[in-house]
Amino acid sequence: MRLAHTTSLGQLYEADCLEFLKSIDSGTVHTFFADPPFNLGKKYGRKGSDSISDAQYLTWSYAWLDEAVRVLGPGGALFVYNLPKWLISYGNHLNSKAALSFKHWIAIDKAHSLPIPNRLSPSHYGMLYYIKGEKPRVFDRDAVRIPIAVCRHCGRDIKDYGGHRKYLNPKGLNLSDVWDDIPPVRHRKYKYRTPNELAPQILERVILLTTREEDVICDPFVGGGTTALVAERLNRRWLCADLNTVSAAIRRLTDLDNGCHPKWRSTSKTRLPLEDQGVRNLPLFR
Numbered sequence: 001m002r003l004a005h006t007t008s009l010g011q012l013y014e015a016d017c018l019e020f021l022k023s024i025d026s027g028t029v030h031t032f033f034a035d036p037p038f039n040l041g042k043k044y045g046r047k048g049s050d051s052i053s054d055a056q057y058l059t060w061s062y063a064w065l066d067e068a069v070r071v072l073g074p075g076g077a078l079f080v081y082n083l084p085k086w087l088i089s090y091g092n093h094l095n096s097k098a099a100l101s102f103k104h105w106i107a108i109d110k111a112h113s114l115p116i117p118n119r120l121s122p123s124h125y126g127m128l129y130y131i132k133g134e135k136p137r138v139f140d141r142d143a144v145r146i147p148i149a150v151c152r153h154c155g156r157d158i159k160d161y162g163g164h165r166k167y168l169n170p171k172g173l174n175l176s177d178v179w180d181d182i183p184p185v186r187h188r189k190y191k192y193r194t195p196n197e198l199a200p201q202i203l204e205r206v207i208l209l210t211t212r213e214e215d216v217i218c219d220p221f222v223g224g225g226t227t228a229l230v231a232e233r234l235n236r237r238w239l240c241a242d243l244n245t246v247s248a249a250i251r252r253l254t255d256l257d258n259g260c261h262p263k264w265r266s267t268s269k270t271r272l273p274l275e276d277q278g279v280r281n282l283p284l285f286r
């Protein structure tokens, strides 16, 4: 396990997920997020295999999921992003834990894939959302409201909301469990590495919904660094790792620090970080 980069808010390791998670004290993480390899035979780097038997994949997944549950503090949130095929088994495993409560299966719309014989076209990724205990520590629905769409030219509403416009919360619409407004990371200027960089908007929602400034986010499969980047941008502390090189994540964090990371279009009415409140000097919660 190698500490590859630090900021005043976070620590980035090159490490195997289990070794990394075992180094974290129990109950010290506020939100855990994982976007693991999907066992689809992808090449992420020199280390690890993304092509193992289903049984091996699930045994390995349950080992890191158990660690995720251990490191979460009371009321903390656990998010796991994966294919529905794996999430059904993950859910079964997590449901067997008395410490957890199921909150949501979030469907994240993805572009249609090529036709597959005898199958419907897979058109969403899933994201499980559990909490430790029965009550979430933070569930800030106002931070992730969807702005009511208005015409850029005349300022009038674009939709009629079935005649119920006057009952809508003026702060914006409630976020649902179907996210069909996440733009794909396609443009080269947003890509810091080729394989599977998640859209920052997904992490932005996860973090804004379930944490406050200064809270700790943990991601053991950080890849191109999306979780660290968004946590940093939102003034949250973070602990992240990846088995393979984290050089792309370091470049992103450095670009953010230098003010030259490309801005992403927020899907939330994001509250900007409070730069001057001293949170940047807080020690890591470890």
Ligand SMILES: C[S@@+](CC[C@H](N)C(=O)[O-])C[C@H]1O[C@@H](n2cnc3c(N)ncnc32)[C@H](O)[C@@H]1O
Residues within 6 Å of the ligand: 015, 016, 017, 018, 035, 036, 037, 038, 044, 045, 048, 196, 197, 198, 199, 220, 221, 222, 223, 224, 225, 226, 227, 241, 242, 243, 244
């Ligand atoms: C789907 S990618 C994550 C992408 C990331 N969410 C992003 O936005 O860039 C999965 C990552 O898991 C890493 N990985 C694979 N096996 C691992 C292990 N045993 N421990 C830690 N990371 C691992 C891979 O190197 C890869 O970067």
